[in-house]
Amino acid sequence: MKNTVSVKARLIIFGLCISLIPITVITSLYYFNARKKLHDHQIGELTSIAEAKKIHLLSLLESKKSRTIDFGSDGYIRNCLERINSGKYSNKGIGKLLSKHLINNKQPLDPHLLHINVLDTTGKVIASTNKNWVGTDMSGTLYFKKGLLCAQNTAFVGQPEICPLCKKKRFAIAAPLYSQRHKKKLGILLNCYDLNVLNSITMDHRGMAETAEIYLVNRNKLMFTESRFVENAMLNQKIDTEPVKKIFSTEQEMTGIYPDYRGIAVVGVSSYIPEYDWTLLSEIDKEELFAPLLQMSTIALSMGSASGIIVIISGVLFAFSFSRPLSLLKEATKNIASGVFSHRVPIKNHDEFGELAHSFNTMAESLDNEIFRRKQVETQLLKLSQAMEQSPASVIITDIHGNIEYANQQFCETTGYTFAELRGKNPRILKSGKTPPEQYKDLWETITAGKIWAGEFINKKKDGELFHSYGKIGPLKNTEEAITHYVALREDVTEKRKLQEEQKKLTEQVFHMQKLESVGRLASSIAHDFNNYLTAIIGYAHVLKINTNKNDPSEKIVNNILRATEKASDLSQRLLTFGRKRPLSLKKINLNDSIKNMESLLLNLSNNFLEYKTDLYENELPVSADPGQIEQAVMNLAINAKDAMPNGGVLSVKTAVVKLDNERIKKLCLTVPGKYATLSVSDTGTGIDENHLQNIFEPFFTTKEPGKGTGLGLSIVYGIIQQHNGAIDVSSEPGKGTTFILYLPLIS
Secondary structure (H helix, E strand, C coil), rough: CHHHHHHHHHHHHHHHHHCCCCCHHHHHHHHHHHHHHHHHHHHHHHHHHHHHHHHHHHHHHHHHHHHHHHHHHCCHHHHHHHHHHHCCCCHHHHHHHHHHHHHHHHHCCCCCEEEEEEEEECCEEEEECHHHCCCCCCCCHHEEEEEEECCCCCCCCCCEEEECCEEEEEEEEEEEEEECCCCCCEEEEEEEEEHHHHHHCCCCCCCCCCCCCCEEECCCEEECCEEEECCCCCCCCCCCCCHHHHHHHCCCCCCCECCCCCCCEEEEEEEEECCCEEEEEEECCCCCCCHHHHHHHHHHHHHHCCCHHHHHHHHHHHHHHHHHHHHHHHHHHHHHHHHCCCCCCCCCCCCCHHHHHHHHHHHHHHHHHHHHHHHHHHHHCCCCHHHHHCCCEEEEEEEECCCCCCHHHHHHHHCCHHHHHHHCHHHHHCCCCCHHHHHHHHHHCCCCHCCCCCEEEECCCCCCCCEEEEEEEEEEEEECEEEEEEEEEEEEEEHHHHHHHHHHHHHHHHHHHHHHHHHHHHHHHHHHHHHHHHHHHHHHHHHHCCCCCCCCHHCCCCHHHHHHHHHHHHHHHHHHCCCCCCCCCCEEEHHHHHHHHHHHHHHHCCCEEEEEEEECCCCCCCCCCCHHHHHHHHHHHHHHHHHHHCEEEEEEEEEEEEEEEEEHHHHHCCCCEEEEEEEEEEEECCCCHHHHHHCCCCCCCCCCCCCCCCCCHHHHHHHHHCCCCCCCEEEECCCCEEEEEEEECCCH
């Protein structure tokens, strides 16, 4: 075995040297790997210890309950109470005899008993091992009320508290006393136990780390067992840590790293005891857990600086000796966690791992012995029907023909049907006609073959509303493996699908804006180069004109060239405007004043066959803008509106203030949320088809007939607004008109 390990060590060292892996990297990788393994192992050990302590605790409490019930079956105690209830005997005399009987014959049977009280059906203490309790009225206590409600051979366990008379810390168990002849309740027997009896379980730290601690917490978040670190912690130490909050708010247990009640980081496991509404916590200081790894890394680095070869050899050998026990312990922890309590760790080393393996094997053996009784107790507490009824997922069970036999409340709320309406019906009543028939065929072929089918339906509620439902459907089989029923778990994913659709639309819009940006940059680049060529053409044309006589026939040709270059120059300037390459002359203006200054132009544009309306914001709208560019944008939109209303209509211009939230900012592809001035230009014309809306801002795109538009008007508007750090939005419906909304940032 030694030779084999030595060969492996030499091969690994050779491989590390050949690959020139730095020693520090090897050490770090090993350190973090060992850290994770040790963390996982410690969590597993803490979980196992917590479960073992929980079982031990439940066993102890069951024995104390059995002791109390056994005391309550004492014939002498019942006879004394029957005499007192008959009214023929002195309560005081019989009470003294009964107290003596409790002191001499009952209290010595259990060393953990503080005192025993016997109460009549009115709550009065008839007899007690502590004479100060005799005659006390306990009718208002929870012990008396709960104990009186208990059935025969059952008992009620109270919460930990401080005894009001003897001032000792205790918990009490109450059991009813029944008449043997008449089977009616005679009173209550109350056993008060010293709370320190629980410390015999929680304070047993054998085989545990120095900072390992196990303690119990009640719903009032008070520790009611002794602390390893804090004196007089019982019923005095407040525990308001993360696992305690989580259990008492959601009943969810927690495993991980968190600050404990001392404010120190610990690795801990919480376990809930629902029978008594207690929480058991098993914790160990994080610093102690990782101390061996810190020491190991320091030694490894110091050795590496002295001699790389020695560090590699030591590290590899240590890895073999360290990783194997950890792997075995990790595997054992997984097996224990999965319920294989017969698993044992095959480590015989005479070191810490050997001791840890021995402790683990001892714990596993103890769990193996106790697990059967624990399962019996847990089985009685399981309420499968309640779990299904309270499930957040829709659950239905059908017979082999698909007829509904059970539906939980969530399914009824989702579909709008009551269970009475669903019973005996087939789930096909939810069919909407939107789900392909092939899907139903595949479903039946899958589940009748004994397999589980998963998929999504578009179903219909009772009121006709459609909803998306994702579900899994599978067979239920009897002991002979024959299918007897089918069960379906469904989730309403309507909102999820809506969000996906909205996200898809938003992504498409962003992509479209990016495309326009790319087109704008291309147009600017082309226009810039085109201008350079155009300048040369215009220069040469002017030279020709100067050198051409007025009556020369070529003069007309030169003039045509100059007119054509003027149009080309105008086209180039429009492309530059769309591409946002033209310089702006920005200044603070009132957007309302700009619209008022354009009123005469817009009225002339209407040519008396359009109705012109304005609705301006009541206050000033200060924006930083180039007035000429803004007027050009409005005129381009107004001209488009006029062309869309050849038979007349209404041209409306409106200004307002809106506050854009983050969602709206993203949709408009802006960057800064806040208040914006809006300028709307609306018409009642022909409208724009939905298929054309996404292309209307692209250069040279037009829906007009050939020769009636350049396709640059809206592109220029888009470029102007983009240069002003604004946005443009459009809404249109064929036959009902179009509205363009310009968004410009407000300034103070």
